[in-house]
Amino acid sequence: MTSHVVRLYxxxxxxxxxxxxxxxxxxxxxxxxxxxxxxxxxxxxEQRLQRDATLVQQVVDRRWAAYRxxxxxxxxxxxxxxxxxxRVVTLPPVATTRSS
Amino acid sequence: xxxxxxQAMGTQIELVLDTRPSATAFRALAAAEADLRRLERFLTRFxxxxxxxxxxxxxxxxxxxxxxxxxxxxxxARQRTRGRFDPTVHxxxxxxxxxxxxxxVPRNSDAPPEAPARCAGGIRVDGETSTIExxxxxxxxxxxxxxxxxxxxxxxxxxxxxxxxIDAGGDIALRGRPWPVGVETSDGTLTLELSxxxxxxxxxxxxxxxxxGAEQHHLIDPATGRPAEGDLLRVTxxxxxxxxxEVQAKTLFLAGASAALEEASNxxxxxxxxxxxxxxxxxxx
Numbered sequence: 086m087t088s089h090v091v092r093l094y095x096x097x098x099x100x101x102x103x104x105x106x107x108x109x110x111x112x113x114x115x116x117x118x119x120x121x122x123x124x125x126x127x128x129x130x131e132q133r134l135q136r137d138a139t140l141v142q143q144v145v146d147r148r149w150a151a152y153r154x155x156x157x158x159x160x161x162x163x164x165x166x167x168x169x170x171x172r173v174v175t176l177p178p179v180a181t182t183r184s185s
Numbered sequence: 186x187x188x189x190x191x192q193a194m195g196t197q198i199e200l201v202l203d204t205r206p207s208a209t210a211f212r213a214l215a216a217a218e219a220d221l222r223r224l225e226r227f228l229t230r231f232x233x234x235x236x237x238x239x240x241x242x243x244x245x246x247x248x249x250x251x252x253x254x255x256x257x258x259x260x261x262a263r264q265r266t267r268g269r270f271d272p273t274v275h276x277x278x279x280x281x282x283x284x285x286x287x288x289x290v291p292r293n294s295d296a297p298p299e300a301p302a303r304c305a306g307g308i309r310v311d312g313e314t315s316t317i318e319x320x321x322x323x324x325x326x327x328x329x330x331x332x333x334x335x336x337x338x339x340x341x342x343x344x345x346x347x348x349x350x351i352d353a354g355g356d357i358a359l360r361g362r363p364w365p366v367g368v369e370t371s372d373g374t375l376t377l378e379l380s381x382x383x384x385x386x387x388x389x390x391x392x393x394x395x396x397x398g399a400e401q402h403h404l405i406d407p408a409t410g411r412p413a414e415g416d417l418l419r420v421t422x423x424x425x426x427x428x429x430x431e432v433q434a435k436t437l438f439l440a441g442a443s444a445a446l447e448e449a450s451n452x453x454x455x456x457x458x459x460x461x462x463x464x465x466x467x468x469x470x
Contacts, residue, residue, distance in 0.1 A: 152250050153312065156257065169382035171423045171453035171468055178367030178376045179201060184388030184419050185332060185355035185431075 189214045194225045194332050195286055196354025200339065203362060204347030213346035217339040221353070224338065227251050228331040230275065230324075231286045240317055241275065241324040247316050255327050255334050256317055257310055262330065262432040268305055269436045271407035275324035276302035281401045281412055287392050297397040301410030328403075329435060332356045333385055333428035340383075340427075351427075358383040358427040368421045368455050370463040377453060377469075383427025387434035388419025388457070406439055415441040416458055423453040423468075446470075 187202040187210055200217055204210050227236040227249065240246045248256075259272035280299035283290055306323030310316075319325070336351045340358035343349035348361025357366055359379065366384055367374040377384070389402040389412070406413040420438045424430040433452055437445040442458050449467035456464040 156254055168424060168451040168453065168468060169379045171377050171379045173469070174365055174376050174378040176365040176376055176378065178365045178374065179350055180199065180352040180357055180364075181355075181367030181369065181374065182352075182357050182384045182386045182421055183355040183369055184386050184391040185196065185329060185353075 187211075187214060189218060191218060193218075193221050194229070194335060194353060195231070195288075196332070198354065199352040200343060201350040201352070202343055202347055203349065207346075210346045213343050217342045217351070220342055221335050221339050224251055224331070224335045228255060228327050228335075230326055230328070237325060237327060240319070244321065244323075245316065245318040247314065250315070253310065253312070253315055253317065255331050256308065256325065257312070258334060258428060259325075259327060259330050260308060260310065266432065266436045268407055269439045270330075270432050271304050271405075272325045272327055272330070273306035273308065273323050274302075274304050274405040274407060274410075275326040276322075277304055277405045277407075277410045278326055278403060280410075281403075281405070282394060282396050283392075283401075283403055287403075290394055293395045295397055298399065298401060298411075304405065304407035304410055329356070329385070329387070329431045330428050333358075333383060333426070333431035336427040337383060353427070356383065356385045356427045356431055369419070369457070370455065371418075371457050371461045372463070375455060375463075377423060377455075379423055379453075382423060382425045383430045384421060384423045385427055385430035385434045386419055386421040387431070387438045388417075389413075390418050404435065404438055413439050415439065416460070417442055417445070418457045418459045420445065420457075421455040422449075 187204065187206060189200045191198055198221060200214055202210055202214060228251065229235045230237055230241065232238060236248060236252050240248060240252065256272065262270045263272065280302045282294065282298055307320030308323065309318040332353045333356045336353040336356050336358035339351045340349055340360050343351065344360040350357065350359040350364050360381060363378045363380045365376045365378050367376050387404060389404055393400055393402040395401065402412045404413045405411065415438065417438050420434045422430045422433040422437065424433055437448060437454060440448055442456055442464065445454065445456055446464060446466045451468055453468040454466040455469065456466060458464065
């Protein structure tokens with residue numbers, strides 16, 4: 086009697102293990118589930134935009150640095166530059182300065 | 186000698202390039218004109234869509250390099266001149282009646298000028314973020330210094346093609362060779378020759394109008410918030426740049442004749458007084 090029950094449990098356990106294994110294998114956990122193509126496109130676009138933003142930031146930083154350097158140079162020239170040599174002449178003027 | 190004339194920044198502009206006609210020369214003339222027109226779009230207070238007008242309206246704004254640079258130049262000038270040169274005279278100018286382009290300002294009106302407006306307003310410039318913040322109620326007028334700055338920029342562009350002179354309605358920038366430039370005196374014209382830098386004239390003899398019988402003009406004294414009352418009719422300065430000449434001319438005009446004679450440093454200065462005298466100062470004395 087005892088061995089009959091044991092055999093029954095063993096058969097049931099084997100059957101359960103078989104189905105569990107089958108379910109596990111049928112699920113193919115080693116294969117990635119197919120992804121929503123819209124999400125994939127969005128991720129690709131995000132990466133592209135991040136790359137573009139980095140490039141734009143580099144260009145802006147470069148131009149900004151050049152601008153600040155030029156501004157400092159111009160300001161220094163405006164404040165420290167010696168007055169240009171000027172002399173009174175009797176030539177006909179090319180232009181005339183007037184109240185602006 | 187190549188010349189190009191056009192209307193911009195509320196005045197007649199003339200570009201003179203001393204070189205033979207060539208594609209390079211014409212490209213430089215076109216580039217200088219384009220730059221002047223571009224700067225006008227940013228820096229005029231008469232176009233409600235200009236960058237300056239939007240800054241005046243919003244009070245705080247991230248601005249482009251041109252406006253940032255001119256405001257920084259103006260602030261530096263205000264500091265150096267101890268407030269005599271002041272870009273925050275906008276409200277005082279409007280109060281005196283200069284509230285539209287000068288061509289549209291009525292020359293005679295019975296409407297009295299408004300009460301003097303406060304000048305020396307607060308401006309904060311953050312160069313790192315390119316942001317300008319104005320104290321509430323403060324508005325900027327960059328008229329003269331913007332024109333000088335634009336003339337200097339145009340000269341830098343044209344100089345790549347040859348010796349050049351830019352006449353921006355009386356603000357003159359020149360490069361490359363000695364240029365004879367006329368200065369109006371009380372009884373004629375004096376001709377000065379210089380090869381680098383700029384000249385500018387500030388005076389009450391051109392942009393003036395009448396409100397309720399009182400003469401108004403565009404040179405505001407920041408100390409009073411009214412058109413300056415002094416003994417000078419106009420002041421001409423030759424300096425290292427047209428923008429700097431503009432600053433010095435306005436500053437000396439507000440100083441008055443006797444102070445201007447003392448303060449004129451190494452720059453060449455011509456003063457014309459309201460009683461008809463012509464005085465040479467600085468490097469011309």
